[in-house]
Amino acid sequence: MASKTKKTLADAVKQLEKVQDQFETLQILNEEGEIINEAAMPEMSDEQLQELMKRMVYTRILDQRSISLNRQGRLGFYAPTAGQEASQLASQFALEKEDFILPGYRDVPQIIWHGLPLYQAFLFSRGHFKGNQIPEGVNVISPQIIIGAQYIQAAGVALGMKKRGKKSVAITYTGDGGASQGDFYEGINFAGAFKAPAIFIVQNNRFAISTPVEKQSAAKTIAQKAVAAGIPGVQVDGMDPLAVYAAVKDARERAVNGEGPTLIETLTYRYGPHTMAGDDPTRYRTSDLDNEWEKKDPLVRFRKFLEKKGIWSEEVENDVIEKAKDDIKEAIKKADETPKQKVTDLMEIMYEEMPNHLQEQYEIYKEKESK
Amino acid sequence: MAQMTMIQAITDALRTELRNDPNVLVFGEDVGVNGGVFRATEGLQKEFGEERVFDTPLAESGIGGLAIGLALQGYRPAMEIQFFGFVYEVMDAISGQMARMRYRSGGTYTSPITIRSPFGGGVHTPEMHADSLEGLMAQQPGVKVVIPSTPYDAKGLLISSIRDNDPVIFLEHMKLYRSFRQEVPEEEYSIPLGKAEVKRQGSDLTIITYGAMVHESLKAAEELEKEGHSVEVIDLRTIMPLDIETIVASVEKTGRAIVVQEAQRQAGIAAQVIAEINERAILSLEAPVLRVAAPDTVFPFSQAESVWLPNFKDVIETAKKVLKF
Numbered sequence: 140m141a142s143k144t145k146k147t148l149a150d151a152v153k154q155l156e157k158v159q160d161q162f163e164t165l166q167i168l169n170e171e172g173e174i175i176n177e178a179a180m181p182e183m184s185d186e187q188l189q190e191l192m193k194r195m196v197y198t199r200i201l202d203q204r205s206i207s208l209n210r211q212g213r214l215g216f217y218a219p220t221a222g223q224e225a226s227q228l229a230s231q232f233a234l235e236k237e238d239f240i241l242p243g244y245r246d247v248p249q250i251i252w253h254g255l256p257l258y259q260a261f262l263f264s265r266g267h268f269k270g271n272q273i274p275e276g277v278n279v280i281s282p283q284i285i286i287g288a289q290y291i292q293a294a295g296v297a298l299g300m301k302k303r304g305k306k307s308v309a310i311t312y313t314g315d316g317g318a319s320q321g322d323f324y325e326g327i328n329f330a331g332a333f334k335a336p337a338i339f340i341v342q343n344n345r346f347a348i349s350t351p352v353e354k355q356s357a358a359k360t361i362a363q364k365a366v367a368a369g370i371p372g373v374q375v376d377g378m379d380p381l382a383v384y385a386a387v388k389d390a391r392e393r394a395v396n397g398e399g400p401t402l403i404e405t406l407t408y409r410y411g412p413h414t415m416a417g418d419d420p421t422r423y424r425t426s427d428l429d430n431e432w433e434k435k436d437p438l439v440r441f442r443k444f445l446e447k448k449g450i451w452s453e454e455v456e457n458d459v460i461e462k463a464k465d466d467i468k469e470a471i472k473k474a475d476e477t478p479k480q481k482v483t484d485l486m487e488i489m490y491e492e493m494p495n496h497l498q499e500q501y502e503i504y505k506e507k508e509s510k
Numbered sequence: 511m512a513q514m515t516m517i518q519a520i521t522d523a524l525r526t527e528l529r530n531d532p533n534v535l536v537f538g539e540d541v542g543v544n545g546g547v548f549r550a551t552e553g554l555q556k557e558f559g560e561e562r563v564f565d566t567p568l569a570e571s572g573i574g575g576l577a578i579g580l581a582l583q584g585y586r587p588a589m590e591i592q593f594f595g596f597v598y599e600v601m602d603a604i605s606g607q608m609a610r611m612r613y614r615s616g617g618t619y620t621s622p623i624t625i626r627s628p629f630g631g632g633v634h635t636p637e638m639h640a641d642s643l644e645g646l647m648a649q650q651p652g653v654k655v656v657i658p659s660t661p662y663d664a665k666g667l668l669i670s671s672i673r674d675n676d677p678v679i680f681l682e683h684m685k686l687y688r689s690f691r692q693e694v695p696e697e698e699y700s701i702p703l704g705k706a707e708v709k710r711q712g713s714d715l716t717i718i719t720y721g722a723m724v725h726e727s728l729k730a731a732e733e734l735e736k737e738g739h740s741v742e743v744i745d746l747r748t749i750m751p752l753d754i755e756t757i758v759a760s761v762e763k764t765g766r767a768i769v770v771q772e773a774q775r776q777a778g779i780a781a782q783v784i785a786e787i788n789e790r791a792i793l794s795l796e797a798p799v800l801r802v803a804a805p806d807t808v809f810p811f812s813q814a815e816s817v818w819l820p821n822f823k824d825v826i827e828t829a830k831k832v833l834k835f
Contacts, residue, residue, distance in 0.1 A: 295579015
């Protein structure tokens with residue numbers, strides 16, 4: 140009996156190694172901007188490639204300006220995005236307008252590029268309900284603060300699309316820390332059991348505030364967590380826009396063809412702090428690690444790739460930068476001009492029909508506000 | 511009209527709404543082919559198909575998330591939590607998410623979700639089945655909490671709950687599922703949410719109550735009547751929002767009141783009712799408003815239910831204290 144047990148455990152260890160081997164990192168573009176995996180190269184026109192680069196540059200500027208506006212007290216809650224442009228924007232670039240995005244708190248860029256006006260994104264940051272009033276036809280919900288909640292909701296949105304017979308997907312994002320939540324597992328498992336058209340992205344930037352990914356789980360990859368749900372899992376180089384785009388495009392196609400959800404882990408990095416609320420990354424990250432990841436910058440490699448193709452230049456990039464700065468200035472102005480919130484506004488958006496107790500409080504505040 | 515138990519009235523309400531509105535979806539653990547652990551969804555999958563009435567994996571949080579996501583696609587989910595003691599697993603989806611959906615999106619999105627769930631003591635269930643946790647829900651802005659005590663109310667209130675465009679927690683007392691039958695119209699009808707009902711008229715004392723305690727209170731009122739006390743019994747039916755108007759009108763008439771709940775004294779909704787009476791009708795009070803509630807311990811081991819759960823005797827005792835104050 141004893142020897143049989145021993146053998147079983149030895150088999151289990153082997154099995155673990157075998158599982159991990161199945162989650163090799165998908166990379167198409169190396170750090171020098173060279174195609175190293177021609178076979179996986181997604182079909183993209185020159186215009187599409189340029190547009191993706193424009194969005195990445197724009198978003199890098201948006202991050203720089205947001206940090207600065209936050210420091211001036213002109214923005215509130217802000218979670219820096221620099222470093223994650225490939226992961227965030229190439230994934231969104233693979234979507235169609237009818238796809239529904241359930242973002243986490245760091246995923247503001249995706250919903251902006253899906254149609255949320257910039258000034259509303261700034262109102263979200265400041266804490267104003269008008270920031271979350273998503274325009275008609277823009278299929279996104281405001282950034283989710285409860286880590287994991289967006290995953291179970293995505294399973295529901297995807298099932299809804301399947302029931303409606305739509306050819307669209309629900310896509311949601313969390314971080315490496317978020318993959319430890321119960322809702323992370325329930326979300327992917329529900330979508331799997333219902334064969335729902337969902338794309339679950341884990342942006343593994345190696346740190347959940349100060350906690351390194353190694354302290355989240357003994358699993359060697361997060362992509363392999365898909366196995367627990369019985370769905371495909373893919374690990375991609377999250378600093379490589381082409382690999383991210385290709386993986387999401389594939390997952391989307393599988394999903395709209397009725398083959399169910401996919402889990403995609405993007406290996407990425409945030410150059411800035413966790414949020415602007417006093418987090419200091421020098422407490423838990425070495426400058427060596429920062430330098431190592433700065434070499435992987437998605438903008439650097441994509442710029443090299445496009446320049447070699449002759450479809451990108453400094454002038455084009457500068458135009459994008461100027462455009463971004465102008466847009467941001469205008470958006471902040473528009474946000475400034477938004478009327479201040481009143482308590483009666485907040486009461487009006489609680490229920491379709493105000494219950495008596497709220498009606499009573501409404502009258503009291505109406506009176507206060509009229510003075 | 512037909513003689514129905516409360517569970518039959520609930521099934522009837524679900525059937526009515528599944529017929530009326532193609533967006534209504536019924537789902538949860540074992541609600542499909544099995545017809546629910548209490549037969550509340552009996553026959554519904556057969557009649558409406560697996561697309562409308564379906565089982566889910568065993569994960570309450572996931573069920574809550576599923577409901578929110580389906581609502582974002584225009585559905586009207588009527589989800590079930592097998593026993594309300596399991597609500598802790600889905601507290602975020604309810605209180606942290608669906609209750610806030612309309613507000614956090616500035617009215618862009620809503621959660622027209624009904625959460626059906628059984629609770630309540632007196633039937634010797636295992637741990638975490640019978641706990642009265644309505645107090646937790648009633649403290650969350652954005653939801654409504656409905657607790658019927660009769661088959662007639664159950665049907666009308668459930669139809670209203672499903673049609674409501676904001677989330678409603680619909681709590682079904684297990685002891686009342688099959689304890690008696692009542693005439694229930696076969697056609698559709700609705701009872702407005704947030705409206706209490708005077709179940710018995712009286713002039714000396716008001717008993718404000720809900721759930722299984724409605725019947726204990728009615729029994730107590732009958733006993734008190736024999737001793738010459740005229741007791742009014744108000745069934746709140748909706749505990750969030752409260753029907754302040756009905757409560758205050760009754761207290762102004764009788765001058766004395768008690769609030770009766772099955773939940774522990776530190777839980778439930780009784781303290782809120784008393785505070786409202788104190789703020790609005792203190793000049794009518796001949797005596798303080800007292801509470802009948804369970805002891806502030808964890809819900810009892812099943813064999814201890816009979817000595818722990820409040821019953822009509824406790825109601826009589828407290829009523830007399832107030833009458834003789």
